[in-house]
Amino acid sequence: MLKARIIPCLDVKDGRVVKGVNFVNLRDAGDPVEQATVYDAAGADELCFLDITASHENRGIILDVVRRTAEQCFMPLTVGGGIRTVDDVRRLLLAGADKASINTAAVNNPDFVREAAEKFGSQCIVVAIDAKQVAPGRWEIFTHGGRTATGIDAVGYARQAERNGAGEILLTSMDRDGTGQGFDIPLTRAIADAVRIPVIASGGVGTLDHMVAGIRDGHATAVLAASIFHFGTYSVAQAKAHMTAAGVAIRPVGP
């Protein structure tokens, strides 16, 4: 049977990993390629780079990071952050990314998702949704890292993304992101049950039980986590063992 996926996400700025790192034996803990190699060996099911480079001049650096990662890590790699055009998607895919995660540009121009999906195939187009609760059982899309409200209903937007050809949804709760209080389960479930494409739960993981809840209660098929791994709180192997013990079907670590 298909297994739930655990996806570590690295925030990369100007080619460097931003969040703190406790891995031992790294020559350069700030090098995303070294980090990716560690996660590859640790049995992560996929990897995600979120490029948070601000300056336009440095935006090309992520391509080099992706290129070097693809030379060493033979696992699926999603890259998001600042993707605005079909050419941006093409460059990332040619560098070795498997999926491009489109956020703000998909909100501003839904046809961009359609165009990218037609050009490269739905399997490599992820639509990233940043949502905040605005009323009980109602969530809206926010852009620019959660600062800009759009008034767009998150569930309807997810359905539209699916119709436009997205192959997957990366769903982040802006209410929970960075809190360590767990995924927004009602949000995750509302979106996951509304679409046929896979949904990755993101934002708020603080414990291994949160990861279990994202799959079991939120109906996500994958969970994305950053801090919980980067700060060395838990290893991928611990997360997998915990989820397996809780009855979630997971790919075991190691040969």
Added chain:
Amino acid sequence: MATAETVAIIDYGSGNLRSAEKAFARAAAEAGTGQDIVVTADPAVVAAAGRLVLPGVGAFADCRQGLLGIAGMGEALEQAVHGRKVPFFGICVGMQLMAEWGLEHGRHAGLGWLKGTVAPMEPSNPALKIPHMGWNDLNLRAAHPVLDGIATGEHVYFVHSYAFQPGDPADLLATVDYGGPVTALVGRANMIGSQFHPEKSQAAGLRLIANFLRWMP
């Protein structure tokens, strides 16, 4: 120029071939086969190569058109695979193209190398998402040299919404379960094809690639 030691990964505009190139190069280095891995859109290279890899992502008809739209490529492939009988490995849509027919966005002829049809996956359980995306465990249906060291239960990485339904059960080497058996690996004579992505399947994928590089059908 290509030689018998050349493994040609055919580039017909179907997405990212960098991962496939690097994975085949790594597997060749680890297996010590000394082969050259080249990515090429040149039918002359295909015609002379010792082994062929046909990747593919996107829609069936687009891929077919992209491949056969290269002048001389169809003939070079036919001659290599069915004339010289070089080992051939189709990956994802590259495997699907080996079928007689594909039913994605209409009914389109494939290369017709294997009996059967590529049809939409329609698991009856609505909780099963489409695309079938992620790691699933293989059920081996037949022994094959490319499966050396790979057992039932080994996980490999999938991402697809259409699946190959073999017309000849003898061609089926492995399946996975996703609301029923789904074709994962097929093989016939000097050809194999995987629905999953060996270049994205970590150690298990590299082993399968190395097995292919050593395979003498």
